[in-house]
Amino acid sequence: MKIIAIHAHHVCIPYDMGAPRQEFAGLKFATMDHLLIQVETDAGITGWGEGFGHTIIPATKAALECYVAPWFIGKDPTDIAALHREAAQHFHLFGGNGPVVYAHSGVDIALWDIAGKRAGLPLSQLLGGARRTEVRAYASLLRYGAPETVARICAERTAAGFKHIKLHEHSVAAVMAARDGAGPDIAIINDVNCPWTVAEALEMERAYRPACLFWLEEPVFPPEDHRGLARVRREGQTRISAGENAGGLHDFADSFEKGAVDIAQPSVTKIGGITEMRKIIALAEAHSVELIPHCAYFGPGNLASIHIVASLPTDTLLENLYANLEASPFGDAMTATGGKVSVPQGPGLGVEPDMRIVEKYRQGAVVSIP
Ligand SMILES: [Mg+2]
Structure with a gap:
């Protein structure tokens, strides 16, 4: 099996917390944002992951686009442990924490979603x-x-x-x-x-x-x-x-x-x-x-x-x-x-995203590699 494409969707969703928003850890979240990372394989199985997060998402998305996703294209998504180590070693010059690792985290989660789907088992x-x-x-x-x-x-x-x-x-x-x-x-x-x-x-x-x-x-x-x-x-x-x-x-x-x-x-x-x-x-x-x-x-x-x-x-x-x-x-x-x-009982993460909602709340273009 091979990874043939990786897409990233930046989704921004309005929310209510029952009172006016305050600054939080130096930030004030206008919307609840998530970066959905979609990994496609040549076997027709698609995995979903998420890279951190909130107001740093544009940087995580950029790290994914210019650096992390291209490295994963053509790799075998079932070789999770070895792939994780090789990727981390390949990326290490750009730090052991921050957007590159966040993007790598999102791809890794998607690989586990793919593993669950292949096995027909919920990830748990x-x-x-x-x-x-x-x-x-x-x-x-x-x-x-x-x-x-x-x-x-x-x-x-x-x-x-x-x-x-x-x-x-x-x-x-x-x-x-x-x-x-x-x-x-x-x-x-x-x-x-x-x-x-x-x-x-x-x-x-x-x-x-x-x-x-x-x-x-x-x-x-x-x-x-x-x-x-x-x-x-x-x-x-x-x-x-x-x-x-x-x-x-x-x-x-x-x-x-x-x-x-x-x-x-x-x-x-x-x-x-x-x-x-x-x-x-x-x-x-x-x-x-x-x-x-x-x-x-x-x-x-x-x-x-x-x-x-x-x-x-x-x-x-x-x-x-x-x-x-x-x-x-x-x-x-x-x-x-x-x-x-x-605990979701479907295979992998157990729930597929509703793409109508992803598209409705998506900010900016979808990043697609290759
Ligand atoms: Mg905390």
Whole structure:
């Protein structure tokens, strides 16, 4: 089998988050954007993947077009493990993190979709996870800022059946408002997106303690300061998570060796796809580190994350970003009901995109290689 063409579709979908949008991790998302990567084979099987993401998509699309996709044309898509290593080696001069790796991640996800379709199995079963037909999700909220809004949205998400809610707030008042809104029995997580020095992070960890956080995510800048993060973990009393900004397996190896995290959060559209994710899952297990993937997106990377979570040996949580999309090429496949998301049962990722919706919300031209 050979890869004969790769296409990229940049889809931008309006959404509602129940309140006015705030700046979030230095960004303010006008629409929820995804980069759909479509890999065609000479056997007539098409795979879908997703490269990260949001406002960096034009750069990921350019990396795919000028560099990553041409390398994959003519290659055998069934040779996933070797192809992944050869590609990473070929691309390494342009960095182990960023748009080139994001584009490679999207192609890798598509190759696994093709593998599932060839086998006639949903990806979760191909990865060894036939047992679960649904996974527990946590509601991952965007930033709201105002404590009363945070309390209201947390109360709504609790009423919708979520037992775990993640905030992206900085103020202690907003975090305490989340606890008030959700009540005492809901796990509250706070993701602060790398704002602080180690000393500041320790001070904030102490300040958040009355809210009894389930974990504190990425308190330290830069994300590769594993020694600093390990100090926050050691000297604080709250579980620490990180990993969505890691640069591959060896970055996680360093993080685990330094004791930086309780919870590892590799992101399938950023880290090198499902192939790299599988290596990190094994590494985390060897270091007794819990793994809960980062999945703050709505394309095939989200579907891949559902299958990955379903295939893990432990009952792990799935990130479910709270943004009601005006439409989705994948229908309600990523929608949580009662705090749970069903595992798609079709072959591969299990759901094919509705091309009428892709075309309706597509921005710019389709990139096609060759
Ligand atoms: Mg995060």
